[in-house]
Amino acid sequence: MVRVEREGTDRPPAGELTFLLGMGFQLVVAEFDRRVAEAGYPGLRPLHGMAFQALRGPGATSSELAERLGVTKQAAGQLVKELEQRGYVARRPHPAGGRRRLVVLTDSAERHLEVAGRVIAELEAELALRTGQADLGVLRAELTALVHAMSDGSPPPLRPVW
Amino acid sequence: MVRVEREGTDRPPAGELTFLLGMGFQLVVAEFDRRVAEAGYPGLRPLHGMAFQALRGPGATSSELAERLGVTKQAAGQLVKELEQRGYVARRPHPAGGRRRLVVLTDSAERHLEVAGRVIAELEAELALRTGQADLGVLRAELTALVHAMSDGSPPPLRPVW
DNA sequence: GGGGTGAGTAAAGCACCTTTACTCGCCCCG
DNA sequence: CGGGGCGAGTAAAGGTGCTTTACTCACCCC
Incomplete structure (x- = not known):
């Protein structure tokens, strides 16, 4: 892993694609999990x-x-x-x-899926607002291209990372 | 979590930002780790x-x-x-x-940092080629905005995710 | 010089997964 | 029609990597 050159007021590495992917995923997942727990599903x-x-x-x-x-x-x-x-x-x-x-x-799990879907949609909508993007379509498209380039064919199962 | 509508020949969810982040991170980290191990650092x-x-x-x-x-x-x-x-x-x-x-x-660790830096730079260059982007600047910028929006202030430590 | 503060260490516990080894229902071929 | 074997499921032990709890000890400072 390499620390990139500073640019302006940037404090941390903050230019390394791998770091950015990791931080983004971690932040989104943590916030998603927090909200789902708050919505009545602690321990899931x-x-x-x-x-x-x-x-x-x-x-x-x-x-x-x-x-x-x-x-x-x-x-x-x-x-x-x-x-x-x-x-x-x-x-x-x-x-x-x-x-x-x-x-x-069971019906209970189906309800959880509905709640989780709503939570994640809300979260992404908020992110679109806060980043100033109308939606996050550009990011989605870029990530889709990245994933496709690395896994050409079937995407891997999503597992805990290191 | 919500499964999005199919589009063309898309097989899996493949539209969910959270999934894309996770898969992208996982794929990049796994490939990075594999190459570093191959370069003489197994078990790191x-x-x-x-x-x-x-x-x-x-x-x-x-x-x-x-x-x-x-x-x-x-x-x-x-x-x-x-x-x-x-x-x-x-x-x-x-x-x-x-x-x-x-x-x-130690010097040994410094050498590892150099190798890891080179490996990750090569990996990102290949990805830029395969995705057709001149560099991955757009993706970097979008991810930087995302991370900034979610962590306003200091970025979080990068930890294993769920 | 005695208590507080904070770094470091030791040991146990725990979450979560794998490896190894088995049980058992069914197919199928002789 | 009977036995081999395939594959789903289960049981138990092991291992990794972390946390929690509980301590030791060097220095500061009044």
């Missing part, structure tokens, strides 16, 4: 939200969830057990049989 | 590079390092002990006396 971390996303619609088996989250199936199974105890998912017999169990979202 | 995680950054120049005490990294002083002390054993930092008596010990970088 972003990873839980990712799991809800992965289980939307028809649901999935624990192993499918593991693959989508990029963790081992044991970790996914533990996550499912915890979410089941808290009433966010239910396990039903899988139509394909075998040892499979289908994990589906 | 990005956090170690952050510590080197924080210790550049006059060095710092363990407690100062802890504050800059956003961890407890115990965690920083443990990190220093590990880096000392591996020859990347040295501990010298602190001019201000007291129980303080000044942690400074």
